[in-house]
Amino acid sequence: MRITIQPGRIKGIVTAPASKSAMQRACAAALIKTGRTVLHNPGVSADDHAALDIIKQLGATVERSGETIIIESKGVKPVSESINCGESGLSVRMFTSIAAISDTAISITGTGSLLKRPVSFFNEVLPKLQVDVKTNNGLLPLTIKGPLVPANITVDGSLSSQFLTGLLMAFAAANARDITITVKNLNSKPYIDLTLKVMADFGLHVPLNHQYEEFYFPRQSISAYPNNDINYNVEGDWSGAAFLLVAGAIAGDVVVKGLEMFSTQADKAILQALQQTGVIMSIRDSQIEIHQSHLKPFHFDATDCPDLFPPLVSLAAYCQGTSVIAGVHRLTHKESNRALTLQEEFGKLGIEITLQEDLMLIKGGTGVNAAATHSHHDHRIAMACAVAALGAEGEITIDVAEAVNKSYPQFYNHLSSLQASLK
Ligand SMILES: O=C(O)C1=C[C@@H](OP(=O)(O)O)[C@@H](O)[C@H](O)C1
Numbered sequence: 001m002r003i004t005i006q007p008g009r010i011k012g013i014v015t016a017p018a019s020k021s022a023m024q025r026a027c028a029a030a031l032i033k034t035g036r037t038v039l040h041n042p043g044v045s046a047d048d049h050a051a052l053d054i055i056k057q058l059g060a061t062v063e064r065s066g067e068t069i070i071i072e073s074k075g076v077k078p079v080s081e082s083i084n085c086g087e088s089g090l091s092v093r094m095f096t097s098i099a100a101i102s103d104t105a106i107s108i109t110g111t112g113s114l115l116k117r118p119v120s121f122f123n124e125v126l127p128k129l130q131v132d133v134k135t136n137n138g139l140l141p142l143t144i145k146g147p148l149v150p151a152n153i154t155v156d157g158s159l160s161s162q163f164l165t166g167l168l169m170a171f172a173a174a175n176a177r178d179i180t181i182t183v184k185n186l187n188s189k190p191y192i193d194l195t196l197k198v199m200a201d202f203g204l205h206v207p208l209n210h211q212y213e214e215f216y217f218p219r220q221s222i223s224a225y226p227n228n229d230i231n232y233n234v235e236g237d238w239s240g241a242a243f244l245l246v247a248g249a250i251a252g253d254v255v256v257k258g259l260e261m262f263s264t265q266a267d268k269a270i271l272q273a274l275q276q277t278g279v280i281m282s283i284r285d286s287q288i289e290i291h292q293s294h295l296k297p298f299h300f301d302a303t304d305c306p307d308l309f310p311p312l313v314s315l316a317a318y319c320q321g322t323s324v325i326a327g328v329h330r331l332t333h334k335e336s337n338r339a340l341t342l343q344e345e346f347g348k349l350g351i352e353i354t355l356q357e358d359l360m361l362i363k364g365g366t367g368v369n370a371a372a373t374h375s376h377h378d379h380r381i382a383m384a385c386a387v388a389a390l391g392a393e394g395e396i397t398i399d400v401a402e403a404v405n406k407s408y409p410q411f412y413n414h415l416s417s418l419q420a421s422l423k
């Protein structure tokens with residue numbers, strides 16, 4: 001699908017989509033908890049669908065009821081010997097360890113870019129937990145045969161926090177007691193806060209977090225599994241909302257609703273970068289109002305919130321001067337190699353991006369050209385180009401624009417509802 005966007009002012013109110021990070025974790029927690037869970041504000045993205053499908057393969061029943069989804073689980077009891085994670089990195093890295101708590105041999109695969117994203121972590125870690133594992137030279141497909149037995153282990157958290165999210169959930173499910181996961185060089189730390197928060201919300205056995213270096217599962221459960229139904233409200237997505245906020249800063253008057261101001265989501269940090277630009281913005285309850293402004297360049301460390309790079313590059317393109325974003329090494333293994341794809345696509349728009357070791361320098365304020373861009377099958381690259389188009393000097397096209405379905409299928413409708421001109 002090719003989308004064409006005309007520059008122009010935007011105006012309106014839009015509600016952020018559901019966070020796929022929260023929704024996928026809630027699916028995992030509902031599977032582990034046993035009993036009945038009602039998900040309110042469930043996500044509709046491709047990654048959310050992948051997670052729902054996986055928990056069905058692992059034994060849960062999933063039913064839609066009006067605006068909610070009802071999950072019933074008796075624990076991890078696979079009904080299938082294979083799982084497909086679609087393109088979701090979180091799903092493969094979280095559900096592999098969870099699936100391994102059963103003794104069923106399971107093969108796990110995915111589609112598209114996920115087939116190129118590393119999973120060699122499992123080769124190193126799962127055998128220490130008595131799980132047989134075989135990967136395709138560190139890539140998918142992989143096979144596992146549990147049951148996983150929790151043990152004191154040390155893992156490397158530098159490539160992705162998602163493996164740790166899976167281990168924390170799996171250790172809780174396998175009733176870990178008096179056991180520590182030691183983590184070296186953890187990146188994307190707030191994502192682990194979100195994992196622990198969801199585990200607590202579902203009454204799972206939550207480990208104590210010692211400065212993101214040790215996660216200790218005490219002898220006594222801190223929160224026992226409740227027998228009651230869980231009613232879980234999936235919070236709004238700061239990652240998707242970041243694009244809407246940047247759109248407002250570039251091109252209009254936008255109100256974004258449905259965001260949790262006390263969220264542990266990593267990408268809430270977009271507010272810090274926006275504040276540095278001097279944008280006119282007001283934050284009230286669960287909504288943010290933002291207005292097109294004269295924007296100053298910013299310096300921002302995105303090591304722990306790497307998904308903010310694409311919206312921050314769109315923002316930087318309209319700041320008067322050079323903005324600097326740290327954490328480039330975190331971008332290599334996403335849906336595309338995002339440092340290179342941002343450099344290439346924004347290059348077509350006339351925006352110069354320099355990569356200097358771990359820093360990305362974006363020279364803004366030079367004008368954004370009309371151009372034909374490509375998403376590289378990466379949802380956040382498509383959304384970054386779309387937002388950058390709003391203040392451009394001519395029309396911008398985006399090829400493979402449907403990539404947004406991975407996290408934010410309503411994205412173009414939301415832009416249209418803000419009066420952006422799209423076809
Ligand atoms: O746990 C999560 O929900 C995610 C963690 C982050 O990955 P890394 O931990 O690999 O940085 C992020 O980039 C990804 O989009 C979602």
Ligand SMILES: C=C(OP(=O)(O)O)C(=O)O
Nearest residue numbers: 087088089090307334335
């Ligand atoms: C990298 C992303 O997700 P995941 O790793 O879960 O595929 C993302 O949403 O940008």
